[in-house]
Amino acid sequence: EPEVTQTPSHQVTQMGQEVILRCVPISNHLYFYWYRQILGQKVEFLVSFYNNEISEKSEIFDDQFSVERPDGSNFTLKIRSTKLEDSAMYFCATQGGRGTEAFFGQGTRLTVV
Amino acid sequence: GQQLNQSPQSMFIQEGEDVSMNCTSSSIFNTWLWYKQDPGEGPVLLIALYKAGELTSNGRLTAQFGITRKDSFLNISASIPSDVGIYFCAGANNDMRFGAGTRLTVKP
Numbered sequence: 001e002p003e004v005t006q007t008p009s010h011q012v013t014q015m016g017q018e019v020i021l022r023c024v025p026i027s028n029h030l031y032f033y034w035y036r037q038i039l040g041q042k043v044e045f046l047v048s049f050y051n052n053e054i055s056e057k058s059e060i061f062d063d064q065f066s067v068e069r070p071d072g073s074n075f076t077l078k079i080r081s082t083k084l085e086d087s088a089m090y091f092c093a094t095q096g097g098r099g100t101e102a103f104f105g106q107g108t109r110l111t112v113v
Numbered sequence: 114g115q116q117l118n119q120s121p122q123s124m125f126i127q128e129g130e131d132v133s134m135n136c137t138s139s140s141i142f143n144t145w146l147w148y149k150q151d152p153g154e155g156p157v158l159l160i161a162l163y164k165a166g167e168l169t170s171n172g173r174l175t176a177q178f179g180i181t182r183k184d185s186f187l188n189i190s191a192s193i194p195s196d197v198g199i200y201f202c203a204g205a206n207n208d209m210r211f212g213a214g215t216r217l218t219v220k221p
Binding site for chain 1: 143144146148150153154155156157158161163201203205206207208209210211212213214
């Protein structure tokens with residue numbers, strides 16, 4: 001069964017450092033998302049990406065965040081200068097078509113120290 | 114914004130009992146989805162609903178897409194210990210938005 005793959009599964013970084021989280025979407029999927037889940041809290045929308053550009057982003061997705069799909073395969077989330085409050089699980093999700101079900105990766109646990 | 118209100122926040126039930134949780138929104142959604150999340154895992158899709166009024170079952174799970182397109186419910190019948198986890202509703206138009214989740218605990 002096709003699946004969304006995220007790497008790394010866990011990353012520990014110093015405050016102020018840049019991190020890049022990677023996602024390999026399901027083949028032929030066209031819509032890509034990043035969500036964040038702070039421990040024990042709800043899943044929060046960060047950004048959606050379609051046709052090589054951002055479709056929508058939340059207020060969480062400030063100038064410290066960026067996304068790209070550099071090689072037509074990996075979909076990446078970059079946090080430029082991490083803060084302690086960026087510590088969370090980050091989930092990538094992909095959809096085959098607009099409004100259809102999204103499939104999630106297993107997540108990357110980011111710990112900022 | 115597209116806010117979803119999911120209730121209850123948590124439930125503690127005995128094995129064998131039925132469970133019901135729901136999601137409401139002030140916005141209309143074209144698709145309603147229900148996900149389950151186990152600890153340390155990503156959300157896994159349980160049921161997807163695409164039409165207002167649609168009632169769909171997946172084993173012991175039943176979900177309905179409200180007629181107004183602003184609500185959905187999920188029922189679990191005859192709960193078992195492995196039903197433990199957090200259940201999220203999600204509404205989708207162009208993007209998906211999640212409810213805050215219902216944390217289910219099943220006592221044997």
